[in-house]
Amino acid sequence: MSKPKFAHNVFQTANHGAMRDWYCTVLDAHVVYEDATLTFLTFDDEHHRVALLHPPVEFQAKTASTASLHHSAYTFDSIDALLERYTMLRDKGITPAVCIAHGVTTSMYYQDPDRNFVELQIDRFAEPDQATAYMNGAEYAADSVGPAFDPEELLAARRAGASVEELSDRSWALKADLPNPLGVLMGG
Numbered sequence: 001m002s003k004p005k006f007a008h009n010v011f012q013t014a015n016h017g018a019m020r021d022w023y024c025t026v027l028d029a030h031v032v033y034e035d036a037t038l039t040f041l042t043f044d045d046e047h048h049r050v051a052l053l054h055p056p057v058e059f060q061a062k063t064a065s066t067a068s069l070h071h072s073a074y075t076f077d078s079i080d081a082l083l084e085r086y087t088m089l090r091d092k093g094i095t096p097a098v099c100i101a102h103g104v105t106t107s108m109y110y111q112d113p114d115r116n117f118v119e120l121q122i123d124r125f126a127e128p129d130q131a132t133a134y135m136n137g138a139e140y141a142a143d144s145v146g147p148a149f150d151p152e153e154l155l156a157a158r159r160a161g162a163s164v165e166e167l168s169d170r171s172w173a174l175k176a177d178l179p180n181p182l183g184v185l186m187g188g
Contacts, residue, residue: 008049009072011116014061016054018113023050025092026110026118027074028085062115064187071109071117079106079164082122083155090151098184099154101173102146103139104131106154109185117185124168139170148181149173 013019020039023029029043029050037055040048062068076082086108089095096108097117107121125131134140147170157167166172 007046008051009069010051010053011112011114012053012059013114014054014059015113016052019052022094022112023052026089026094026112026120064115069116070185071119073107073119073121075105076120076122079122079158079167082106082108082120083151083158085120086151087155096151098181099149099151100146100181100185101149101168101170103170104134106168108151115187122168145180145182145185146170147173148176148178148184150176150178 011019016039020031020034020041023041024031027041027043027050029041032040032042032048034040037053039052039054041050041052042048076085086096089110094110097111099106099108101107103124105121105123107119110118110120112118123131125134135144149172153176154167157172162172
């Protein structure tokens with residue numbers, strides 16, 4: 001049986017201009033098409049990866065307790081590429097709401113102008129089976145979210161020569177003893 005391939009996310013928004021500009025900056029995307037109701041953005045060879053639905057109707061703003069899509073995630077091919085994006089965004093005033101060493105990924109969560117989370121990440125394991133095995137292991141079972149980390153500390157450690165393996169291990173993030181990141185992920 002054939003398998004589907006992910007195509008795009010569509011956000012319904014009353015904050016069209018800010019959302020368009022934010023996604024263009026964060027994902028290094030560009031507008032493919034835009035009219036009074038729809039905006040299509042892409043950052044790769046797909047015709048659109050993010051769409052904004054902004055008809056001339058009044059929407060209620062999303063709150064921390066609104067049941068909805070929690071986040072979309074985008075993977076980089078290396079920790080250096082993730083850190084390059086982090087510094088570019090930081091220098092433009094866009095900083096993560098929280099960063100988490102999930103163990104299976106190293107992740108930075110940003111919030112768009114409508115309060116949707118966007119996860120920028122790297123995978124820790126080269127093969128999906130390795131990631132699945134980790135997720136079924138004792139460390140993940142003890143804390144499926146993982147510890148928070150400071151992205152500036154990650155950047156400094158990498159620049160000082162720390163290996164990807166060292167920085168992908170939860171033990172590195174646990175040294176910082178930061179508050180549980182789940183509160184931020186739940187809108188706190």
